[in-house]
Amino acid sequence: MxxxxxxxxxxxxxxxxxxxxxxxxxxxxxxxxxxxxxQSAMSRNQLVNILTSFCAEHQRSDSRSSGLDLSALGLDTSGGDANAIAMKYCSGERNELRNQFDFQQYLDExxxxxxxxxxxxxxxxxxxxxxxxxxxxxxxxxxxxxxxxxxxxxxxxxxxxxxxxxxxxxxxxxxxxxxxxxxxxxxxxxxxxxxxxxxxxxxxxxxxxxxxxxxxxxxxxxxxxxxxxxxxxxxVPVPRISEFARRLDIHERIAAAVTRALDALSGEMVRECRVCFREVEGSSRCDGARNACSGWSKPGNAGAWSQPFPGDNAPRAGACQYQWRLECK
CATH class of the missing domain: 2.60.40.10 (Immunoglobulins)
Structure with a gap:
């Protein structure tokens, strides 16, 4: 046979x-x-807050030291440095968020x-x-x-x-x-x-x-x-919806970490800090940066690794889990 x-x-x-x-x-x-x-509108309010904070901070600080990498959010940073981000997402002398910013994200696979x-x-x-x-x-x-x-x-x-x-x-x-x-x-x-x-x-x-x-x-x-x-x-195939929801959840949690890191940029410049992410050992199906850090930026307080997210204390089979922390020097 x-x-x-x-x-x-x-x-x-x-x-x-x-x-x-x-x-x-x-x-x-x-x-x-x-x-x-x-195609989906991705966390509009959260991205507005993050980028508005970035634009305001970019005006107040030396752009060369504002090196937070927003690529983990799926944004086109055109090179990743603060000036490129500001040119693309901020407008006018006040460096406010562009009114016509396109918040649509496309997943083409x-x-x-x-x-x-x-x-x-x-x-x-x-x-x-x-x-x-x-x-x-x-x-x-x-x-x-x-x-x-x-x-x-x-x-x-x-x-x-x-x-x-x-x-x-x-x-x-x-x-x-x-x-x-x-x-x-x-x-x-x-x-x-x-x-x-x-x-x-x-x-x-x-x-x-x-x-x-x-x-x-x-x-x-x-x-x-x-x-x-x-x-x-x-x-619409349900697996596609579920997969997109999973990615959106990861992006939103990373966005929250970046927001906290941006808050640290408003302090006095005494040290440089960065946000680091790492994939939890044993997890899988992760998207975006793996074991990556942003560029060094303005002051903040270093911390321990966060609890794994999307929220489980231990990796599950087929799940993606990240941890993040703020490192300073």
Whole structure:
């Protein structure tokens, strides 16, 4: 028996289609269509306070000694020095915050499974089976076309599906059944069929776990697994929302630390200080600076490492945790 090739396809990815014997290459589209852009207004009030304080302090102090690095907040500092920050975010002789400051943050990512999805798409072709998502995925419906691309007379391909518990599928509009026979569909040469999957509203379910639909050629060597994330009522994948909320929480906590550090800049210049961050040992999935410090700046009081945040006293599997402290010399 040939070794099974099981690969996860992302929810926004198309695989491949061959219709009426003519190959249409959608495999390369996997890489492009799996790029997701998410936009959100990010902690406007907190950033206003931080940057207003910075602009006011920049006016009062020697700009060369105001070296707080705001890059941890996701801001474009154009080099990171105080003058560049002030030029971009402060305006006028009073160095107040620009009225038209753009607080929108964009996260543009290539799904980590995109390359594997492309490989799975190509591998299926060697088994004379090609796939195409018929429509974009939605909250409750997933449709997939399966095409048996061989031209060999009397050749058949037996396909079957499996799915996570909330999902029900059927071939070409047949009744939803759980019987094993209803999960199989035999395709003749150059025959195409549609697999339609549905699921009920998941309001009472854990919304962070994606569903899945597997499509297999029985006796073949390609298995395609399509991850089907939960969606918000606005048809936004819940994992993307959760990931953005996690990053926003980290940024807000770092912003609070920077605010406290900025408060220290208003004192008499007797020492130089900096804010340092470090990733807690054993944590993971951290974004932004790792084990990094800002530039040396104006006076403050050195302190011990803070409690880990986002707030747990000990790292959890799959969680990101940072500590910060103010160092002075």
């Amino acid at each position: 040939k070794t099974a090739v099981a690969t996860v396809l992302t929810a926004v990815s198309f695989c491949t289609a061959s219709l009426h014997g003519q190959t249409v290459d959608h495999c390369l589209e996997v890489l492009r269509l799996s790029r997701t852009t998410l 290539l799904d980590p499974g995109a390359h594997a999805s492309y490989q799975a798409c190509e591998a299926a072709r060697t088994d004379d089976v090609e796939f195409q998502m018929s429509t974009p995925l939605t909250r409750n419906v997933l449709e997939l076309f399966v095409f048996h691309s061989t031209t060999v007379p009397h050749s058949t391909a037996e396909m079957s599906w499996s799915a996570s518990a909330p999902v029900k599928c059927n071939w070409d509009g047949s009744a939803d059944e759980d019987a094993e026979a209803s999960r199989r569909r035999t395709l003749d040469a150059l025959e195409r069929t549609r697999l339609r999957c549905t699921r009920e509203d998941f309001a009472r379910e854990p919304i962070h776990e994606p569903d899945f639909v597997n499509v297999i050629r029985n006796g073949g060597h390609a298995t395609i697994s399509i991850r089907w994330p939960k969606y918000s009522r606005d048809n």
